[in-house]
Amino acid sequence: MGNMGRFHADYLLKGEVAHAELAAVSDASSKSLESYAEQVAVFESCEEMVRSGKIDALLIATPHYFHTVQGIDALEQGLHVLTEKPISVHKADCERLLAAHKKPGQVFAAMFQLRTDPKYEKIKKLISSGEMGEIVRVNWINTDWFRTEAYYASGGWRATWKGEGGGVLLNQCPHNLDLLQWFCGMPSKVRGFAALGKYHDIEVEDDVSAYLEYPNGATGIFVTSTGEAPGTNRLEIAGSRGLLVLENGIISFTRNEKDMRKFCEESKIGFAKPDVWEVDIPYADTGAQHKRITQNFVDAIRDGVSLIAPAREGIRSVELANSILYSSLIGQTVELPLDSKAYEEKLKELIAESTHIKQTREVESDDFSKSFSK
Numbered sequence: 380m381g382n383m384g385r386f387h388a389d390y391l392l393k394g395e396v397a398h399a400e401l402a403a404v405s406d407a408s409s410k411s412l413e414s415y416a417e418q419v420a421v422f423e424s425c426e427e428m429v430r431s432g433k434i435d436a437l438l439i440a441t442p443h444y445f446h447t448v449q450g451i452d453a454l455e456q457g458l459h460v461l462t463e464k465p466i467s468v469h470k471a472d473c474e475r476l477l478a479a480h481k482k483p484g485q486v487f488a489a490m491f492q493l494r495t496d497p498k499y500e501k502i503k504k505l506i507s508s509g510e511m512g513e514i515v516r517v518n519w520i521n522t523d524w525f526r527t528e529a530y531y532a533s534g535g536w537r538a539t540w541k542g543e544g545g546g547v548l549l550n551q552c553p554h555n556l557d558l559l560q561w562f563c564g565m566p567s568k569v570r571g572f573a574a575l576g577k578y579h580d581i582e583v584e585d586d587v588s589a590y591l592e593y594p595n596g597a598t599g600i601f602v603t604s605t606g607e608a609p610g611t612n613r614l615e616i617a618g619s620r621g622l623l624v625l626e627n628g629i630i631s632f633t634r635n636e637k638d639m640r641k642f643c644e645e646s647k648i649g650f651a652k653p654d655v656w657e658v659d660i661p662y663a664d665t666g667a668q669h670k671r672i673t674q675n676f677v678d679a680i681r682d683g684v685s686l687i688a689p690a691r692e693g694i695r696s697v698e699l700a701n702s703i704l705y706s707s708l709i710g711q712t713v714e715l716p717l718d719s720k721a722y723e724e725k726l727k728e729l730i731a732e733s734t735h736i737k738q739t740r741e742v743e744s745d746d747f748s749k750s751f752s753k
């Protein structure tokens with residue numbers, strides 16, 4: 380019942396998710412439970428809540444490492460589970476977590492709410508309908524995740540190898556990395572450059588540039604930072620049928636009249652280029668994305684509707700984050716699928732060798748929703 384737990388509890392208590400009732404909440408800190416005690420059952424132990432018989436489904440919003448242990452426990456107890464992103468800290472933990480999802484009819488979803496954002500829905504549709512042709516390049520400069528020292532000091536687990544297992548790639552970027560793989564699939568090679576504690580007094584990465592290579596030869600660049608203000612958020616996807624750009628909330632699509640590969644082969648003129656059409660892609664801003672994922676989770680349990688973000692797809696953003704960081708740490712290109720054991724060993728080394736002393740302090744209360752209104 381930290382920032383995210385309270386956020387989810389708020390709309391559930393208001394009855395804004397049909398057919399769902401908040402029956403119980405749990406937190407390791409009893410202080411976080413005080414304001415809920417009069418409304419729902421409260422538990423200081425998640426294990427106890429899972430076995431209480433009071434709940435059918437669990438929404439996990441604890442620090443990332445606990446998603447694995449609490450997820451496995453709840454799945455083994457037969458509960459439906461919706462976990463916050465990232466589904467786990469590293470790929471080996473994702474594999475353990477997903478292996479616990481065995482019971483027929485048991486629903487296991489992940490909170491990738493940006494998949495319900497209308498602008499990203501439109502981009503997904505443009506790609507999967509074949510409108511963009513074959514993807515040849517994707518660039519995402521995603522440096523508008525600015526965070527202050529106070530943010531990092533607000534929780535002892537934050538930005539430590541032991542408590543969080545990574546930095547900007549694992550905390551802020553899971554949504555972007557999920558969308559990247561949702562749009563373009565998984566790369567086959569990754570070369571990452573991740574600076575650790577470049578802009579903040581932290582031991583994990585806060586500034587990253589990565590080069591990605593896809594099985595069809597397409598290339599990608601992903602850049603992110605929590606130290607840059609105002610920062611940029613510009614997504615460019617080049618397909619053989621045109622160029623899509625998303626920036627400042629506007630999607631523009633410059634569509635080649637003829638597939639550029641075909642044009643290249645067939646044109647008799649050296650400097651000719653395909654003619655283009657400028658296409659505006661309007662979309663309605665519906666907001667309330669987290670609630671849509673929670674509603675979809677409930678509908679999947681009750682009516683068997685398809686999940687927007689099945690947990691099994693959550694391993695991909697973790698694998699991307701791990702691969703970028705691993706490549707940077709070993710100074711080499713990493714081939715995917717990532718060797719999950721090798722990465723887990725590397726992370727254990729980082730934890731064992733950590734000498735950074737984490738300073739925490741009370742921070743002024745803030746509008747938490749600013750952290751995900753993008």
Ligand SMILES: NC(=O)c1ccc[n+]([C@@H]2O[C@H](COP(=O)([O-])OP(=O)(O)OC[C@H]3O[C@@H](n4cnc5c(N)ncnc54)[C@H](O)[C@@H]3O)[C@@H](O)[C@H]2O)c1
Pocket residue numbers: 380381382383384405406407408411425440441442443445463464465490492534550750751
């Ligand atoms: N989907 C989104 O938009 C979004 C946004 C922010 C955070 N998140 C995710 O939500 C999760 C929580 O982030 P947050 O910002 O709310 O963190 P937070 O530090 O505000 O809250 C974490 C809470 O977990 C409690 N806790 C710690 N260990 C526990 C344990 N073993 N059992 C039970 N409770 C425990 C803490 O006491 C705290 O109240 C993270 O995984 C984060 O990535 C998702």
